[in-house]
Amino acid sequence: MKNYFYMTIALLILASCKKEQPQMSILNKGCDCAKEVNADFLMEEMARPPGSSSNKFTPTDTIFKNKNVQFRALEEDAEYTWYIGQEVLTTKEVIRYFNESLIGQSISISLVVKKKPNKICLPMDDGYDSITKTLTVSPYINDTGTDFDYGSIEASYRVKSDHLPDSFDIKIYLTRLNPVNTLLSIENYDGYGTACIGNQNVWRVNYRQIYFQNGGMCDLINGDFHNRLDGVFEMNINFYYEGHPDYKVRKYLGRRL
Numbered sequence: 001m002k003n004y005f006y007m008t009i010a011l012l013i014l015a016s017c018k019k020e021q022p023q024m025s026i027l028n029k030g031c032d033c034a035k036e037v038n039a040d041f042l043m044e045e046m047a048r049p050p051g052s053s054s055n056k057f058t059p060t061d062t063i064f065k066n067k068n069v070q071f072r073a074l075e076e077d078a079e080y081t082w083y084i085g086q087e088v089l090t091t092k093e094v095i096r097y098f099n100e101s102l103i104g105q106s107i108s109i110s111l112v113v114k115k116k117p118n119k120i121c122l123p124m125d126d127g128y129d130s131i132t133k134t135l136t137v138s139p140y141i142n143d144t145g146t147d148f149d150y151g152s153i154e155a156s157y158r159v160k161s162d163h164l165p166d167s168f169d170i171k172i173y174l175t176r177l178n179p180v181n182t183l184l185s186i187e188n189y190d191g192y193g194t195a196c197i198g199n200q201n202v203w204r205v206n207y208r209q210i211y212f213q214n215g216g217m218c219d220l221i222n223g224d225f226h227n228r229l230d231g232v233f234e235m236n237i238n239f240y241y242e243g244h245p246d247y248k249v250r251k252y253l254g255r256r257l
Helices: 002-027
Strands: 041-046 057-059 067-073 079-084 087-089 093-098 106-114 128-137 155-160 168-176 182-187 195-199 202-205 209-212 222-227 233-239 248-256
Touching: 041 106, 041 128, 067 079, 067 106, 079 093, 155 233, 182 202
Parallel strands: none
Antiparallel strands: 041 057, 041 067, 067 093, 079 087, 079 106, 106 128, 155 168, 155 248, 168 182, 182 195, 202 209, 209 222, 222 233, 233 248
């Protein structure tokens, strides 16, 4: 009789446990996309002052001197506290100017984020995170009086594009036309050995990325080239213009030689 009693109790407990399982699955429904509060942010060099309608932003860890940088938190709907030098700021996005007096300095940029955590999906999340990144101010663009030195973006690159079966090398450099204007040269820009020398079409310039427009020559090329933070060189280039019989859009990916 005792054995029967204990077996009955065990079955009742087992049945009770089975009934609890669906409730747990309901509680965890929608948790696949849940993430802990994160203080990660982007540092983006700006190619134009704030308020310009033609700003270009490049994620970076190094900038040209005398440039604006936008710091942008990635976490939405939170409390933000930035520590930039002696400043303490509390907006999601911050823009600051770094002049040539900071050349060679590596500046710590810190962000603290607080937000009500999702305790249902992430019971261990305390709703707090902080991160510090370093921004370096380079000595470029350097005007030597006879030329402009843009730093590491002036280089040779080995790239691959879908229009050719094998990789090929291109060379990019910029030269001084006058104290204001810059000439862009790209050797082997099409992969067939064609060079575009002294094209007056540099448009927006950041330390890691340069945008160039149609300058009326060299297949009317325009686009950008970018030394990305992950070490990949990317070049996006358009030939001619939409509607032209020779219009083409190409992407080159590769590395700096």
